[in-house]
Amino acid sequence: MTSIFEKEYKYCPTCREKLIRSTIDNKQLLNCKKCGFVFWNNPKPVVSTLIEKDGNVLMLKRAQEPFKGHWVLPGGFVDYDEEPEAAAIREFKEEAGLNIQIESVISAYRIGNDPRGVHIDIVYVGRAGGKPKLDAKDFAKYGYFPLDRLPDKIAYKHREVIINWRKWLHE
Ligand SMILES: [Zn+2]
Numbered sequence: 001m002t003s004i005f006e007k008e009y010k011y012c013p014t015c016r017e018k019l020i021r022s023t024i025d026n027k028q029l030l031n032c033k034k035c036g037f038v039f040w041n042n043p044k045p046v047v048s049t050l051i052e053k054d055g056n057v058l059m060l061k062r063a064q065e066p067f068k069g070h071w072v073l074p075g076g077f078v079d080y081d082e083e084p085e086a087a088a089i090r091e092f093k094e095e096a097g098l099n100i101q102i103e104s105v106i107s108a109y110r111i112g113n114d115p116r117g118v119h120i121d122i123v124y125v126g127r128a129g130g131k132p133k134l135d136a137k138d139f140a141k142y143g144y145f146p147l148d149r150l151p152d153k154i155a156y157k158h159r160e161v162i163i164n165w166r167k168w169l170h171e
Contacts, residue, residue, distance in 0.1 A: 012037050043110065043118040047088040048075030048158065049100060050125045050165060056144035057162055058132065059151070060095060063140040066115050067155035071143070073123070073162075088124045096142065097133030100126040106165055109157045123161050 012019055012032035019030040019039065030039040050073055051058045059071040076091040078084050085102050092100045102124050111119040132142045145151060147166040150159060 009039060043120045045078045045084060046075060046111070046119045046121050047078055047084050047091060048073040048121055048123045048156075048161070049088045049092050049102070050106065050123060050162065051092075051098075051100060051128050052125070052147070053128075053144060056146055057150075058096065058128075059143055059145055059154075059158075060134065060139045061141050061143070062138065062155065063136075064138050069140075070153040070155035071145075071151045071158070072155045073158050075121070078122075084122050085124065088122075088126070092126070092128070095135045095139060096128075097135070098128040098130055100128040102126045106161065106168075109161065111156045114156065119156075121156060121161075125165070 009019055009030060011017065012035060014037045015032060015035040017032050017034040019032055019037075021028050021030055023029075024031060024038060029041070031037060058074070060074055061071050062068050074092045074095045075088065076095070078087040082090075088102060089100055092098055103126050104124065106123045106125050108123065109121045111121050134142055143151070147162060147169075150162060
């Protein structure tokens with residue numbers, strides 16, 4: 001299965017031989033016949049955190065592409081040497097200026113609509129106190145939205161995340 005977002009590389013990052021595509025584990029994968037390198041092209045993990053306050057969810061409006069003008073839950077990429085929960089705490093601090101406590105994982109979703117690649121979004125629910133202080137370079141504003149009145153433009157699968165979370169709360 002290939003998607004328009006699938007990355008193509010020409011040369012082996014280990015030995016610089018030209019990569020070819022062959023069938024490995026029933027998938028058509030780029031690999032190196034000289035050193036055995038296989039480009040598995042796995043999705044990258046990202047984290048997002050839902051903070052609810054008096055029935056409203058905190059969201060940020062993106063000021064940069066991709067998804068400029070769309071609302072998101074605070075979050076981002078997990079560093080190579082970082083626990084996902086630590087990444088969620090770090091990203092929330094960087095983007096919204098708040099120290100949060102993680103309560104639990106809500107779910108994990110495949111994000112297939114991001115031009116940077118395919119991601120697995122691990123979504124947490126947490127608590128925070130205080131007033132957000134935005135990273136003004138990446139975000140235009142923040143807002144608290146009632147769980148049943150979300151903004152029109154929401155990036156990734158964050159609308160689905162919030163709707164499912166709301167269902168669980170009321171079941
Ligand atoms: Zn190689």
